[in-house]
Amino acid sequence: xxxxxxxxxxxxxxxxxxxxxxxxxxxxxxxxxxxxxxxxxxxxxxxxxxxxxxxxxxxxxxxxxxxxxxxxxxxxxxxxxxxxxxxxxxxxxxxxxxxxxxxxxxxxxxxxxxxxxxxxxx
Numbered sequence: 001x002x003x004x005x006x007x008x009x010x011x012x013x014x015x016x017x018x019x020x021x022x023x024x025x026x027x028x029x030x031x032x033x034x035x036x037x038x039x040x041x042x043x044x045x046x047x048x049x050x051x052x053x054x055x056x057x058x059x060x061x062x063x064x065x066x067x068x069x070x071x072x073x074x075x076x077x078x079x080x081x082x083x084x085x086x087x088x089x090x091x092x093x094x095x096x097x098x099x100x101x102x103x104x105x106x107x108x109x110x111x112x113x114x115x116x117x118x119x120x121x122x
Contacts, residue, residue: 008081011110012036015043018121019050044077047117054120062120069116076101076109084109 016027019034028035030049039046051066058066076084079092079099086092087106092099103109 006085006107008040008085009036011081011085011107011114012040012043014114015039015046015117018118019046022050022053022121040081043081044073047073047077047113050117051120066120069113069120072102072116073113076103076113079106081110 013036016034016036016039019030019039020026023030023034025034032038033042033046033049048070051070055063055066083092084101084106087101087109089105090101090103092101092106101109103112
C-alpha cells in the first residue's frame with residue numbers, strides 16, 4: 001500500500017457543500033449538520049436528514065432511489081470518516097468483530113456514497 005496521508009475533513013467538505021445547497025444555508029446551517037466537522041463524525045445522521053428533506057416532496061421513483069441509497073449508507077456510515085479511511089481493504093476491524101465494506105476500501109466507500117448522495121440531491 002502506498003504511504004500517504006488521508007485527510008478525513010477533506011472528504012466531508014463535498015457533503016457539506018451539497019447539504020448547504022439542498023437546505024439553502026451557509027456552513028453550520030440545518031441545525032448545525034451542514035458542517036464538515038459534524039459530517040465527518042456523524043455521516044449517517046447528516047445524509048439521512050438531507051435525504052428525508054428531499055423525500056418529503058419526492059415522486060415515487062425518487063423515493064425508491066433515496067430508500068436504496070439510505071440502505072447502503074446505513075451500513076457503511078455507521079463508521080465515522082476517520083474509521084472508514086483507516087480501512088486499507090474492504091474489511092474494518094473492530095473490537096466486537098469485522099465488518100466487510102461493499103467497496104474496495106474506506107476511501108472508495110466514501111467516494112461511491114458521495115456520488116450517490118450528489119445524484120439524489122440534484
